Amino acid sequence: MPDFIGQTLVFVRDTLAHAEGGHDINHILRVYKIALRLAEEESADNTVVALAALLHDISDAKFNGGDDSLGAKVAAEFLTKINVPETTITHVCFIIANMSFKGGGTFVETPSLEFQIVQDADRLDAIGAIGIARTFNYGGFKNRALYNPDIKPRTELTAENYRNEEQPTINHFYEKLLLLKDRMHTKTAKIWAQKRHDYMLEFLDRFYAEWDGTDLA
Numbered sequence: 001m002p003d004f005i006g007q008t009l010v011f012v013r014d015t016l017a018h019a020e021g022g023h024d025i026n027h028i029l030r031v032y033k034i035a036l037r038l039a040e041e042e043s044a045d046n047t048v049v050a051l052a053a054l055l056h057d058i059s060d061a062k063f064n065g066g067d068d069s070l071g072a073k074v075a076a077e078f079l080t081k082i083n084v085p086e087t088t089i090t091h092v093c094f095i096i097a098n099m100s101f102k103g104g105g106t107f108v109e110t111p112s113l114e115f116q117i118v119q120d121a122d123r124l125d126a127i128g129a130i131g132i133a134r135t136f137n138y139g140g141f142k143n144r145a146l147y148n149p150d151i152k153p154r155t156e157l158t159a160e161n162y163r164n165e166e167q168p169t170i171n172h173f174y175e176k177l178l179l180l181k182d183r184m185h186t187k188t189a190k191i192w193a194q195k196r197h198d199y200m201l202e203f204l205d206r207f208y209a210e211w212d213g214t215d216l217a
Helices: 004-015 025-042 046-055 070-081 086-098 113-124 128-141 159-164 171-175 177-183 187-212
Strands: none
Touching: 004 025, 004 046, 004 070, 025 046, 025 113, 025 187, 046 070, 046 086, 046 113, 070 086, 086 113, 113 187, 128 171, 128 187, 171 177, 177 187
């Protein structure tokens, strides 16, 4: 049987060799590992989950000029080349094309279990200690302010303003990260997400105390 997973891992590692630190091969491998654990807990199709997890950021719109469709196209071309069955390619590419947060306004009405698992895995890697580190890494990459108390987090987001309007990094917690706990699909991911969510709340309390100097009292 062809080693679809091994070939895909090599392709992704090569393609993302120079990716931004929060969306590099290490992010991919974390999502891959989380997704496989969820797939085992939820009895999902391991091949679909593995391929979608490995390829979900193969061409992230944040870094390719804003083309949301390119990731699925790149994935389909590669998977076809290594002779993955067409039904599997269709499923994997649907997951890749539809799983992004995009300001929180994009929803799939009847997501497959595999879709739910890969999206949950990606969202779990966006929260907790790793999520905090990734958020500030990306903020630095975009040269954003850490925090500005005069700029409040946005409460209404579209895919357009979510991606294109510059905000202080701390605002991202309120516009996305703190929302993810309640947007997990699977029972297992909801349990895992709670611990990471609580850690972010603790971090924010500490951040504001140090920002104001009140931790010194």
